[in-house]
Amino acid sequence: MDWAVNNKNTEFNERVFRHQDKVGETMSRLGGQVSCRGACHDHSKLHEEEYQGFVDLLAADSDMDVRSKEYQDIVTSAKTACIQTHYKNNRHHPEHHENIEDMTLLDLIEMVCDWKAASPSKRHKGSFEENLAFLKERKGLTERQCYVIDLIVTWIDHGGGNDNQD
Numbered sequence: 001m002d003w004a005v006n007n008k009n010t011e012f013n014e015r016v017f018r019h020q021d022k023v024g025e026t027m028s029r030l031g032g033q034v035s036c037r038g039a040c041h042d043h044s045k046l047h048e049e050e051y052q053g054f055v056d057l058l059a060a061d062s063d064m065d066v067r068s069k070e071y072q073d074i075v076t077s078a079k080t081a082c083i084q085t086h087y088k089n090n091r092h093h094p095e096h097h098e099n100i101e102d103m104t105l106l107d108l109i110e111m112v113c114d115w116k117a118a119s120p121s122k123r124h125k126g127s128f129e130e131n132l133a134f135l136k137e138r139k140g141l142t143e144r145q146c147y148v149i150d151l152i153v154t155w156i157d158h159g160g161g162n163d164n165q166d
Contacts, residue, residue, distance in 0.1 A: 034106065041110065044085075053083070067131070092107045094140065108145060115135055116156065119132075132149070
């Protein structure tokens with residue numbers, strides 16, 4: 001960069017610097033949206049319409065593996081109206097959308113972060129990779145979404161590759 005700064009073509013340099021600033025501003029806005037999603041994640045569980053249902057659900061399923069039929073039966077039962085309300089209130093759940101392909105990249109990023117944070121845990125008994133494979137199938141994600149999810153996981157686990165690209 002020193003060579004370019006010392007070069008006489010300041011008009012070109014100024015164009016490149018303005019472009020860098022615009023790209024940086026745009027990426028900062030995107031980063032802000034990701035941060036906002038993280039800060040607000042699952043906040044609806046603390047609201048009256050979801051709170052007690054999740055407290056009761058936690059007591060009922062605390063030792064069940066999420067991949068078990070028993071857990072799946074509880075999640076789909078009428079007793080878990082809080083889950084349906086939660087899906088309705090939170091767009092990072094595939095069930096929020098009439099068409100799963102309406103999920104945005106931010107939705108997928110938040111969903112992967114949600115899954116990663118929950119695994120492994122008392123209910124997510126397998127490895128993250130095992131749970132990820134199960135959830136991709138259970139949620140009915142498209143091949144394209146699974147590909148994007150794999151990229152997100154790689155980015156989270158390995159820092160996204162070479163961050164020093166020119």
